[in-house]
Amino acid sequence: MRTVNGFDPARTAPAGGDATEACGGVLTSFAVGAESGYNAPMNEVLLTFEGVAVTGTAALLAGLAAVLVLLLAVLVAVIKAGRRREWVAAAEAMRAEEIEERMGELARIQAETAGRLQAMGEVLSGRQAELARAVSERLDSVSHRIGQSMETTARHTVDSLRQLHERLAVIDTAQRNLTDLASQVTSLRDVLANKQARGAFGQGRMEAIVKDGLPANAFAFQYTLSNRTRPDCVVFLPGDERPLVIDAKFPLESVTALRDATTDEARKAAGQRLRQDMNKHISDIAERYLIPGETQDLALMFVPSESVYAELHDGFDDIVQKAYRARVILVSPSLLMLAIQVMQQILKDARMREAAQAIRTEVGHLMGDLGRLRERVLKLQSHFGQATEDVAQIMISADKIAKRGGRIEALEFGEDEAKLVLPGAAATSQQAAE
Numbered sequence: 001m002r003t004v005n006g007f008d009p010a011r012t013a014p015a016g017g018d019a020t021e022a023c024g025g026v027l028t029s030f031a032v033g034a035e036s037g038y039n040a041p042m043n044e045v046l047l048t049f050e051g052v053a054v055t056g057t058a059a060l061l062a063g064l065a066a067v068l069v070l071l072l073a074v075l076v077a078v079i080k081a082g083r084r085r086e087w088v089a090a091a092e093a094m095r096a097e098e099i100e101e102r103m104g105e106l107a108r109i110q111a112e113t114a115g116r117l118q119a120m121g122e123v124l125s126g127r128q129a130e131l132a133r134a135v136s137e138r139l140d141s142v143s144h145r146i147g148q149s150m151e152t153t154a155r156h157t158v159d160s161l162r163q164l165h166e167r168l169a170v171i172d173t174a175q176r177n178l179t180d181l182a183s184q185v186t187s188l189r190d191v192l193a194n195k196q197a198r199g200a201f202g203q204g205r206m207e208a209i210v211k212d213g214l215p216a217n218a219f220a221f222q223y224t225l226s227n228r229t230r231p232d233c234v235v236f237l238p239g240d241e242r243p244l245v246i247d248a249k250f251p252l253e254s255v256t257a258l259r260d261a262t263t264d265e266a267r268k269a270a271g272q273r274l275r276q277d278m279n280k281h282i283s284d285i286a287e288r289y290l291i292p293g294e295t296q297d298l299a300l301m302f303v304p305s306e307s308v309y310a311e312l313h314d315g316f317d318d319i320v321q322k323a324y325r326a327r328v329i330l331v332s333p334s335l336l337m338l339a340i341q342v343m344q345q346i347l348k349d350a351r352m353r354e355a356a357q358a359i360r361t362e363v364g365h366l367m368g369d370l371g372r373l374r375e376r377v378l379k380l381q382s383h384f385g386q387a388t389e390d391v392a393q394i395m396i397s398a399d400k401i402a403k404r405g406g407r408i409e410a411l412e413f414g415e416d417e418a419k420l421v422l423p424g425a426a427a428t429s430q431q432a433a434e
Contacts, residue, residue: 134377138370171212178208202248202304203232205333210235210246213340218347225295229288232302234295235343238350244343245289245299246336251277255308271315278312278319286326298327300339306332 234243254274
């Protein structure tokens with residue numbers, strides 16, 4: 001730092017002392033220097049500000065005062081920064097000590113936890129071994145039962161497959177017969193020459209399809225309803241007492257007349273006749289066979305020819321829509337087979353649900369047996385504990401008996417010396433020995 005007239009501000013201001021006194025000393029030194037060395041030129045008036053004359057000495061003092069104020073501000077900032085660093089260092093030291101204490105506490109807790117976990121692991125390993133042994137024995141028994149059950153099921157499955165192959169052979173034979181019959185049929189009109197032949201043909205095809213797809217207890221022909229009507233066939237669905245009605249009567253005379261028509265007028269008249277017959281037959285099925293609470297909400301109307309079914313859908317869509325609204329579904333032979341297969345799957349699912357319920361019941365019994373096994377194992381464990389305690393008591397008694405035998409043997413070895421002892425002394429020594 002620069003020295004003016006032999007004055008050093010760093011030496012004059014004491015470390016950490018009063019800043020005001022330091023500033024006063026500096027100003028006094030500069031004032032003395034100004035009066036002694038620069039009195040003549042510094043007293044000249046440099047400028048006049050609002051009627052006040054500013055000399056060189058006043059301007060110099062003002063500048064020095066501003067510099068000193070700036071130095072004072074810097075000194076205060078340095079002192080505050082040092083104190084702040086000391087406080088931060090102290091806070092970090094306290095945090096480090098707290099962290100070390102917490103780390104020591106965590107290490108102690110971790111050691112205690114490891115010891116407890118080791119003890120618990122030993123206890124759990126012992127119990128797990130006992131449980132594994134009990135479960136292994138139970139599983140052996142269950143495996144034996146399951147093996148027997150699987151053998152029985154395998155035998156039943158083999159029998160069912162054999163019956164299924166027999167039924168498939170019958171179906172193949174029937175299919176070949178139907179193929180031969182189809183090759184011999186030259187015209188649907190020749191086969192359906194009258195109503196009796198028409199009814200027999202439709203009834204026969206429908207019965208063949210139903211018999212081939214469903215078990216005997218799932219359907220009935222000419223079933224009598226509560227209104228004394230007898231539909232051609234009813235199918236009983238699982239879980240629902242209401243049967244599904246299938247009607248095999250179809251007005252094929254109108255279809256035959258439509259096919260035989262050669263002019264537009266004849267074709268129009270035949271189409272009108274077909275509409276009338278179909279509407280009447282649909283209304284009869286809906287009124288006779290759809291009984292609320294007794295039959296299903298819809299009935300099937302069997303069309304014994306795929307070509308007739310396709311022709312109805314192509315040229316008489318209004319009849320098909322009216323049948324849907326009346327809850328009467330027109331089905332061809334292929335659609336009836338599909339519906340029968342769906343019903344067969346429903347019956348199979350019902351049987352599987354019954355089997356699943358039986359399996360669930362057996363699993364419940366198995367869980368009950370496992371609970372009883374656990375109770376018996378616990379009782380056996382308590383018996384083992386009691387037996388261990390009894391053996392310990394027996395060992396204590398055996399040790400006492402051995403000690404008494406040793407004492408008796410010592411008395412026998414000292415028999416000659418005991419004869420020289422007075423009777424009172426002998427009694428006293430015997431009591432002490434006891």
